Amino acid sequence: MSISDFFDAKLFISATITLVVIMDPPGTVPVFLSLVGRKPMATRVKAARQAVLVSLLVISLFAVAGQAILAYLGIGIPALQGAGGLLLLLIALQLLTGKGGNEPEASDDVNVALVPLGTPLLAGPGAIAATIVFVRQADGHIGAYIALALAIVAVHFVLYTCMRFSGVVIRLIKESGITLLAKIAGLLLAAIAVELVANSVKGFIDGAF
Numbered sequence: 709m710s711i712s713d714f715f716d717a718k719l720f721i722s723a724t725i726t727l728v729v730i731m732d733p734p735g736t737v738p739v740f741l742s743l744v745g746r747k748p749m750a751t752r753v754k755a756a757r758q759a760v761l762v763s764l765l766v767i768s769l770f771a772v773a774g775q776a777i778l779a780y781l782g783i784g785i786p787a788l789q790g791a792g793g794l795l796l797l798l799i800a801l802q803l804l805t806g807k808g809g810n811e812p813e814a815s816d817d818v819n820v821a822l823v824p825l826g827t828p829l830l831a832g833p834g835a836i837a838a839t840i841v842f843v844r845q846a847d848g849h850i851g852a853y854i855a856l857a858l859a860i861v862a863v864h865f866v867l868y869t870c871m872r873f874s875g876v877v878i879r880l881i882k883e884s885g886i887t888l889l890a891k892i893a894g895l896l897l898a899a900i901a902v903e904l905v906a907n908s909v910k911g912f913i914d915g916a917f
Contacts, residue, residue, distance in 0.1 A: 716846075716855040723842050723859035730834040731763075731863060733870040739829060739897065740871045741878065742803055742890035743820045749875055755821040756871035762826025764864045767839055771860065774840045785837045786911030792828035793904030796897050799824045803894030829897075830867060833904060 744755045770777070778784065839860070846852035881889065 714851050714854065715858075716849065716852040719842065719845065719852050720855035720859050723838075723856050724862055726838050726842075727835060727859065727863040728866065730832075730838055731830055731867060733863075733866045735896070736825075736829065736867060737870055737874050737877060738889045738893040740825065741874055741886055742893040743825065745874075745878055745886040745889070752875065753872060755825070756868055756874075758821035759825035759830060759871065760864050760868040762822050763830035763835075763867070764860070766827050766831035767835060767860055767864075770836045771839045771843055771856065774836065774843070778840075784911070784915065785833065786908045786915065788836065789833040789904045789911065790908035792833040793901045793908060795828055795901075796824060796832075796904065797901035800894045800897035800901055803890050803897065824897075 740752075740756070740759075744752050747755070778788075839856075842856050842859075843853075846856060878886065
């Protein structure tokens, strides 16, 4: 038996890099701060932990049973992209128009950790689709499955670290900076949402022909 039978290093590196690029840990910080930046540190840490756990759960679920779930429901990746894009667009409009500017209740902290942070921002259509592709590449090899599992955990650890220590950014940019970040994050989220919807439409068109 070779080392690759127990751990596929090539797949680990490929999956880690791909998921980091798609999930963009540094890029989550502006959105995270725009949603919970005005909250106490304990609340921010809790939101970061919940968002990462939700994302890890969703990605793991689709890694284990993603193909079966989508096939059973008759849902394709384009539909997943369209739904995620529309959801992100709603959040982006709230950030841009300032409707989320009032101090939310405690229950809202949990809500933003689940949606949009946990999903679809972290565990979005791109990350889910990439995970399903890597599962197909593993093709029943135990070492490949172990490598993919470790890659998913490693990426989520990086995500948690970026959000956990976002307080350093808060001390630098102050209240006015958080407001500015909210607008920038809203614009970026809107762009991501449009891209997802465009890819969804393209996917439907390609599938039709």
